[in-house]
Amino acid sequence: MSTGPVQGMRDFLPVEVRRRHFLAERFRGVYERYGYDPIDTPALERLEVLLGSGGQDNEKLIFKVMRRGEALDRALASGGSEALAEEGLRFDLTVPLARYFAEHRAKLPKVFRRYHMGPVWRAERPARGRYREFWQCDVDVVGAAAPLGEIDVILATTDALAAVGFDGFSVRLNHRRLLAALLGALGVDKDLHASAVVAIDKLDKIGTDGVARELRERGIADEAVTRFERLDLAAARDVPAREGIEVLARMLVGLASEGGSIDAAEVESALGEMRQLVGALSAVRGDRLALALDPILARGMGYYTGAIFEVAAEGVPFALGGGGRYDGLIGRFQGQSVPAVGFSIGFERVLVVMSERAMFPQSLGALDVYVTVFAPDMLDDALRMADGLRTLGLRVVVPVDRGSLKHQLREANERGARFALVVGPNERDAGAVQIKTMASGQSVTVPRDQVGPRLVAEPDEGAEGAPPAVSE
Amino acid sequence: MSTGPVQGMRDFLPVEVRRRHFLAERFRGVYERYGYDPIDTPALERLEVLLGSGGQDNEKLIFKVMRRGEALDRALASGGSEALAEEGLRFDLTVPLARYFAEHRAKLPKVFRRYHMGPVWRAERPARGRYREFWQCDVDVVGAAAPLGEIDVILATTDALAAVGFDGFSVRLNHRRLLAALLGALGVDKDLHASAVVAIDKLDKIGTDGVARELRERGIADEAVTRFERLDLAAARDVPAREGIEVLARMLVGLASEGGSIDAAEVESALGEMRQLVGALSAVRGDRLALALDPILARGMGYYTGAIFEVAAEGVPFALGGGGRYDGLIGRFQGQSVPAVGFSIGFERVLVVMSERAMFPQSLGALDVYVTVFAPDMLDDALRMADGLRTLGLRVVVPVDRGSLKHQLREANERGARFALVVGPNERDAGAVQIKTMASGQSVTVPRDQVGPRLVAEPDEGAEGAPPAVSE
Numbered sequence: 037m038s039t040g041p042v043q044g045m046r047d048f049l050p051v052e053v054r055r056r057h058f059l060a061e062r063f064r065g066v067y068e069r070y071g072y073d074p075i076d077t078p079a080l081e082r083l084e085v086l087l088g089s090g091g092q093d094n095e096k097l098i099f100k101v102m103r104r105g106e107a108l109d110r111a112l113a114s115g116g117s118e119a120l121a122e123e124g125l126r127f128d129l130t131v132p133l134a135r136y137f138a139e140h141r142a143k144l145p146k147v148f149r150r151y152h153m154g155p156v157w158r159a160e161r162p163a164r165g166r167y168r169e170f171w172q173c174d175v176d177v178v179g180a181a182a183p184l185g186e187i188d189v190i191l192a193t194t195d196a197l198a199a200v201g202f203d204g205f206s207v208r209l210n211h212r213r214l215l216a217a218l219l220g221a222l223g224v225d226k227d228l229h230a231s232a233v234v235a236i237d238k239l240d241k242i243g244t245d246g247v248a249r250e251l252r253e254r255g256i257a258d259e260a261v262t263r264f265e266r267l268d269l270a271a272a273r274d275v276p277a278r279e280g281i282e283v284l285a286r287m288l289v290g291l292a293s294e295g296g297s298i299d300a301a302e303v304e305s306a307l308g309e310m311r312q313l314v315g316a317l318s319a320v321r322g323d324r325l326a327l328a329l330d331p332i333l334a335r336g337m338g339y340y341t342g343a344i345f346e347v348a349a350e351g352v353p354f355a356l357g358g359g360g361r362y363d364g365l366i367g368r369f370q371g372q373s374v375p376a377v378g379f380s381i382g383f384e385r386v387l388v389v390m391s392e393r394a395m396f397p398q399s400l401g402a403l404d405v406y407v408t409v410f411a412p413d414m415l416d417d418a419l420r421m422a423d424g425l426r427t428l429g430l431r432v433v434v435p436v437d438r439g440s441l442k443h444q445l446r447e448a449n450e451r452g453a454r455f456a457l458v459v460g461p462n463e464r465d466a467g468a469v470q471i472k473t474m475a476s477g478q479s480v481t482v483p484r485d486q487v488g489p490r491l492v493a494e495p496d497e498g499a500e501g502a503p504p505a506v507s508e
Numbered sequence: 509m510s511t512g513p514v515q516g517m518r519d520f521l522p523v524e525v526r527r528r529h530f531l532a533e534r535f536r537g538v539y540e541r542y543g544y545d546p547i548d549t550p551a552l553e554r555l556e557v558l559l560g561s562g563g564q565d566n567e568k569l570i571f572k573v574m575r576r577g578e579a580l581d582r583a584l585a586s587g588g589s590e591a592l593a594e595e596g597l598r599f600d601l602t603v604p605l606a607r608y609f610a611e612h613r614a615k616l617p618k619v620f621r622r623y624h625m626g627p628v629w630r631a632e633r634p635a636r637g638r639y640r641e642f643w644q645c646d647v648d649v650v651g652a653a654a655p656l657g658e659i660d661v662i663l664a665t666t667d668a669l670a671a672v673g674f675d676g677f678s679v680r681l682n683h684r685r686l687l688a689a690l691l692g693a694l695g696v697d698k699d700l701h702a703s704a705v706v707a708i709d710k711l712d713k714i715g716t717d718g719v720a721r722e723l724r725e726r727g728i729a730d731e732a733v734t735r736f737e738r739l740d741l742a743a744a745r746d747v748p749a750r751e752g753i754e755v756l757a758r759m760l761v762g763l764a765s766e767g768g769s770i771d772a773a774e775v776e777s778a779l780g781e782m783r784q785l786v787g788a789l790s791a792v793r794g795d796r797l798a799l800a801l802d803p804i805l806a807r808g809m810g811y812y813t814g815a816i817f818e819v820a821a822e823g824v825p826f827a828l829g830g831g832g833r834y835d836g837l838i839g840r841f842q843g844q845s846v847p848a849v850g851f852s853i854g855f856e857r858v859l860v861v862m863s864e865r866a867m868f869p870q871s872l873g874a875l876d877v878y879v880t881v882f883a884p885d886m887l888d889d890a891l892r893m894a895d896g897l898r899t900l901g902l903r904v905v906v907p908v909d910r911g912s913l914k915h916q917l918r919e920a921n922e923r924g925a926r927f928a929l930v931v932g933p934n935e936r937d938a939g940a941v942q943i944k945t946m947a948s949g950q951s952v953t954v955p956r957d958q959v960g961p962r963l964v965a966e967p968d969e970g971a972e973g974a975p976p977a978v979s980e
Contacts, residue, residue, distance in 0.1 A: 039611040039841045042552045042595050047608050049615060050545035050622075057536075057546065064529075069898045071875050071905035071923065073522035074529065078641050079551060079597070079627065080514045080571070099552070102574040102593050104631055112584075120592070121574050123514050125551070136519055139511040143521060145922055147909055150522075155551065159576055169550050180908035187891065188908050195898070319888035320895055369511050403543050416791035419659065423792055426541045426667070433543035436619055436652035436660050450617055451543065 044160075044168030054401040056171070059200055059387060060153050063173055066196040067151040070188065072175055075150050077132040079157075080123045085135050088368060097158045098124040099168075125157035129174045130365065130378070137178055138369035147179040149188070153383070165388065176378035178366055183313035186343045186361065189379040190317060193347060193357055194325060196381060201395045204350025206326035209277055209313065210333035212340050212360070213306040214284065218331055221288055221296035222267075223260035232256055233334040239269070263291065273330050277314045280329030281307060287331075306342075313343060339365045342377070352389055357381040399452075404430040405491060406448035406456045406474075408441055414459060421457065421469070421487070428488050449474060455491060516632075516640030526873040528643070531672055531859060532625050535645055538668040539623040542660065544647055547622050549604040551629075552595045557607050560840065569630045570596040571640075597629035601646045602837065602850070609650055610841035619651040621660070625855070637860065648850035650838055655785035657849040658815045658833065662789060665819060665829055665851040666797060672858070673867045676822025678798035681749055681785070682805035684812050684832070685778040686756065690803055693760055693768035694739075695732035704728055705806040711741070735763065745802050749786045752801030753779060759803075778814075785815060811837045814849070824861055829853040871924075876902040877963060878920035878928045878946075880913055886931060893929065893941070893959070900964050921946060927963060 041047045048056065064074070086098055100121035103111055111118040126132055129152045137148065153173045162168055175192055177185040194205045216229060224232045235250040242250070244265055251261045272283040285307055292298040314327050335344045335358055342361030349356055359379030367374035390396055405425055409418045415434075422432045433451060435444050441458065448456040458470040458479075469487045472479045482490055513519045520528065536546070558570055572593035575583055583590040598604055601624045609620065625645045634640055647664055649657040666677045688701060696704045707722040714722070716737055723733045744755040757779055764770040786799050807816045807830055814833030821828055831851030839846035862868055877897055881890045887906075894904045905923060907916050913930065920928040930942040930951075941959045944951045954962055 037556055037841065038554075039557075039607050041550050041607075041611075042554055045550035045552060047550070047611065048548040049612065050547060053546040053548050056548070068873065069901070069903050071903055073873070074525040075522060076520040076525050076528070078513050078517035078519070079629070080517060080641070082510075082514055084509055085511075096576070100574045100576075101597075102572045104568070104572075125573075135511050135513075139513075139519065140521065145919070147907075147919065149905075149908075157551070169552070177908050181910055184887075184908040184910070188906065191891070191895070316888055316891060320891040369509065401540065401545070415656075416788055419663070419788060419792040423663070429541070431541050431543055433621070434660065436621075436649050436656040438653055438656070447617070447619065 042168075044162030046167060046169070050401060055387060055391065055396050058396060058400060059383065059390070060171075060173075062199040063153065063196045063381065064151070066199050067175055067192060070149070070175075070192040070195070072149040072151040072192065073145075075133070075136060075152050076154065077126070077129075077136055077152075079125055079155070081126050081132060081135070083119070083122055083124050086124050086127065086131060088131065088134075094127060097127045097160065099157050099159050100124045127158050128156055129154065129172050130176075130362075133174075133176060133178075134366045134368055137366055137374070141370075147177065149175070149177045149180075151175045165384070167384070171383040173381040173383040174378055175380075176376055178374060178376045180375060180377055182342050182361055182375070182377070183309045183316070185375070185377040186309075186313050186345070187316050187320075189359060189377055190313075190345060190347070191320065193359070193379040193381060194321075197347065197349060197356055197386070200386070200390065202349035202352070202356070203324075204326075205324070206328065206348050207317070208328050208330045208333055208346045208348070208355075209310065209343060210330050210345070211306045211310055211343050213302055213342065214288075214310070214331065215334060217288055217298055217303045217306070218284075218291075221291035221298045222263045223296055224256055228254065228256055230338070233332075236264075236332045237334050237336075239332060263294070263296070269331060273328060273332075275328070277310075277327035277329045278318070280331075281310050281314065284329060284331050309343060335360060345379070347379075354385070355382070356386055356389070402431075403433055403448075403451045403453040404455065405432045406444070406451065406453040407432060407434050408444045408448070408456055408458050409435055410441060410458065410460050412438070414464070417459065417464075421459075425488055425491065428492050430491060445472075454494070457487065514640075516634030518639060518641070522873060527859060527863065527868050530868060530872060531855065531862070532643075532645075534671040535625065535668045535853065536623070538671050539647055539664060542621070542647075542664040542667070544621040544623040544664065545617075547605070547608060547624050548626065549598070549601075549608055549624075551597055551627070553598050553604060553607065555591075555594055555596050558596050558599065558603060560603065560606075566599060569599045569632060571629050571631050572596040599630050600628055601626065601644050602648075602834075605646075605648060605650075606838045606841055609838055609846070613842075619649065621647070621649050623647045637856070639856070643855040645853040645855040646850055647852075648848055650846060650848045652847060652849055654814050654833055654847070654849070655781045655788070657847070658781075658785050658817070659788045659792075661831060661849055661851040662785075662817060662819070663792065665831070665853060666793075668853060669819065669821060669828055669858070672862065674821035674824070674828065675796075676798075677796070678800065678820050679789070680800050680802045680805055680818045680820070680827075681782065681815060682802050682817070683778045683782055683815050685774055685814065686760075686782070686803065687806060689760055689770055689775045689778070690756075690763075693763035693770045694735045695768055696728055700726065700728055702810070705804075708736075708804045709806055711804060735766070735768070741803060745800060747800075749782075749799035749801045750790070752803075753782050753786065756801060756803050781815060807832060817851070819851075826857070827854070828858055828861070874903075875905055875920075875923045875925040876927065877904045878916070878923065878925035879904060879906050880916045880920070880928055880930050881907055882913060882930065882932050884910070886936070889931065889936075893931075897960055897963065900960050902960075902963060917944075926966070929959065 101123045102121050111120045155169050156172050157169050175189050177188055219229050219232055231254045235247050235254055239247050248261050248265050272280040288298055288303055317325055317327055339362045340360040341363045344360030346355040346358040357380055361377040363373050363375045366376040407418045407422045409415050418434050422434045425432045445456055453474055456472040463470055467484050468481050469484055470479050470481045573595045574593050583592045627641050628644050629641050647661050649660055691701050691704055703726045707719050707726055711719050720733050720737050744752040760770055760775055789797055811834045812832040813835045816832035818827035818830040829852055833849040835845050835847045838848040879890045879894045881887050890906050894906045897904045917928055925946055928944040935942055939956050940953050941956055942951050942953045
């Protein structure tokens with residue numbers, strides 16, 4: 037029988053679990069400092085909740101849980117009229133948020149800032165870096181006006197990434213209504229907006245000519261494609277956002293004057309939001325946060341309704357997170373529109389980058405002390421010594437199999453312990469303990485009551501990720 | 509459409525998530541100090557892994573994940589010869605450990621101390637306090653000799669419970685081989701041991717007469733039942749374990765002399781283990797850990813092979829955790845016996861007890877500061893102030909909807925903020941900030957650069973569960 041995990045899912049070795057936990061705890065710390073509330077929801081949701089308005093696109097993503105017992109028998113006998121499954125594993129944390137918010141609204145603050153980290157499951161074909169079980173890490177503000185909610189989630193998310201060692205942040209911004217206005221002004225038929233966005237999204241990969249070709253293949257009117265080819269997008273994208281916004285504003289006016297269709301009031305309100313958003317972010321973070329407008333940033337998800345954004349960090353050639361405003365989704369169970377904006381960190385992606393760049397504290401989870409047991413009748417003494425050292429917050433192991441001192445020191449080494457303690461008959465008679473520094477192999481013998489203070493005083497530079505002591 | 513969670517599963521409100529997290533972090537801190545390594549495994553396992561030797565008993569517990577696409581069509585068309593499901597949600601953390609250990613053995617320490625906290629799923633009928641999704645919290649030592657492994661997991665588990673506020677611990681101990689010896693000596697047929705244990709387990713509820721009646725109903729020989737009725741179990745149960753072991757030893761000798769069957773060498777080795785276990789635990793913890801032998805403690809699970817134990821805390825009328833040695837299970841994927849011993853804390857049960865007894869820090873997750881925005885043009889200033897306070901580790905909210913000061917102070921109150929900061933035109937001109945203490949309603953105006961130090965200095969007694977600051 038195979039002993040591997042199921043296809044597309046992962047077992048995590050201790051070092052990996054500690055890294056995941058380190059990341060989650062740092063993010064959590066920042067979200068808490070921003071006043072976000074944690075929520076949790078079941079792994080399983082009813083299929084009607086999961087499918088919802090999202091429709092059949094999501095259906096093939098879902099791991100469905102089969103009905104049981106008589107219900108299953110009935111469904112099998114029904115020849116397809118009764119479903120074999122009514123529940124499935126969640127594929128994101130946003131659908132559960134919408135259900136949760138509808139269910140618990142009365143018990144939640146009117147403006148609900150929430151964070152949620154946890155696994156989601158997708159029955160996609162596994163590929164390098166794409167798993168069927170992976171973590172998402174979302175912050176959302178429900179009930180927040182634009183652009184105040186946007187400001188909050190962007191500050192919180194960049195702080196969260198800073199808390200794990202990233203810096204040199206840049207945020208690419210766009211606005212769904214500006215994107216729609218641009219497409220409208222180009223003369224792209226409204227029904228073809230989504231299709232056009234798929235092509236335009238490839239600009240950086242296939243260039244203007246490539247995009248133009250694909251736009252034509254997708255049935256976009258020739259006139260619109262020609263206008264697209266003439267656009268000087270770089271003038272808006274490659275400058276600070278503050279300028280980029282004005283470049284885009286002029287671009288839209290220009291296209292309108294050429295006969296493109298444009299809703300001036302709609303555009304002006306979206307531009308106003310972007311100006312405020314950029315103004316506030318600049319005021320708070322200044323040079324520490326680069327902001328750029330990208331008039332063609334789309335971020336696939338059909339549910340965005342306002343600002344959209346992605347965050348990158350210095351030296352990382354892809355976004356570490358993305359988000360935007362989605363005023364339609366949260367209220368769907370209540371049949372009303374509830375303003376909401378969110379920002380997700382690519383938890384798995386961040387882990388990969390941090391592992392590759394050795395950004396985790398080296399000694400995450402490393403053992404401090406291995407207390408050897410010189411002879412069976414000295415076990416109690418070793419256990420007492422270990423107990424005392426643990427109250428000082430040290431990570432201490434006592435051997436759990438009977439082996440020679442040599443065998444024990446081999447385990448101490450294998451476990452990466454910084455120190456081993458040895459109490460032989462001589463030390464016992466003298467009320468002393470031999471402290472062996474594993475890295476150097478050097479030993480020093482000290483009186484028993486000085487062992488704890490001495491080990492605690494010893495510097496351990498990589499230990500910042502150590503779990504907090506009980507007394508904290 | 510219903511917006512509740514699926515039947516038998518739970519949504520968690522922020523206060524509940526923080527409590528769960530508080531618990532998990534405290535436990536984790538202790539396990540790390542004992543040198544245990546965290547592991548994680550997928551929610552889904554192959555059914556052949558889940559069912560394994562455990563057989564069909566577990567099958568009805570499992571949420572099975574339906575096959576998809578063509579595989580499902582084929583299975584439906586096969587008329588039952590192909591399974592509709594090949595994977596299911598894990599129902600415990602021990603089966604995944606066995607698979608994990610077999611798969612990753614070469615990368616793990618020879619003696620593998622592991623902890624694992626996480627959700628498991630069981631398709632049982634939901635009831636009060638019984639859920640279909642709940643957390644387990646296990647420590648296990650794989651590759652550990654008896655009783656050294658036992659000592660380690662018992663010390664770690666009682667320390668973990670102490671770290672969340674329990675004390676006055678007592679551990680009830682027994683040994684599977686001693687239980688078998690007792691049943692054998694009573695004259696219970698080996699095939700009926702499991703059945704007899706079910707009856708005897710009810711002793712404290714239904715008394716000796718009740719157990720005797722049920723034993724007879726279960727087909728236990730009259731002679732054995734009579735011997736059981738004459739046993740003075742209290743003499744072994746109601747005394748310190750050190751004495752209880754000797755009482756049991758004499759009891760077994762006595763039964764043997766009456767003609768009961770007994771394997772003296774087997775009994776002596778088990779008694780020896782128990783004496784060592786009790787001796788070491790007493791030596792380390794003394795009066796802080798009460799130990800009792802309970803010759804009829806069985807702990808349902810068929811897989812235990814050696815010592816078994818349960819831990820209770822002062823004033824809690826049921827066990828908070830249980831465990832034992834199970835030398836057969838871990839090696840089953842490798843076709844060999846691998847010694848292992850584990851101790852599980854009843855995570856959900858502990859949560860209930862702690863919530864009922866208000867054992868969680870009162871201010872878990874409470875907001876420190878609400879920075880009001882007096883007028884729209886003062887937003888940037890408020891955001892900057894909040895940013896500065898967060899670097900001090902404070903939990904700070906800035907409003908994300910535009911409302912009057914009164915409206916904002918209402919949110920500050922609703923969110924339980926300790927302080928609200930107000931900068932009106934007067935304060936702005938004077939370079940000052942008004943600090944409003946929400947509990948008393950009193951305000952004090954201080955120079956801007958003194959706000960941070962002043963808020964940090966303010967005592968907040970309940971805040972011990974606050975998440976660590978980034979700088980930690």
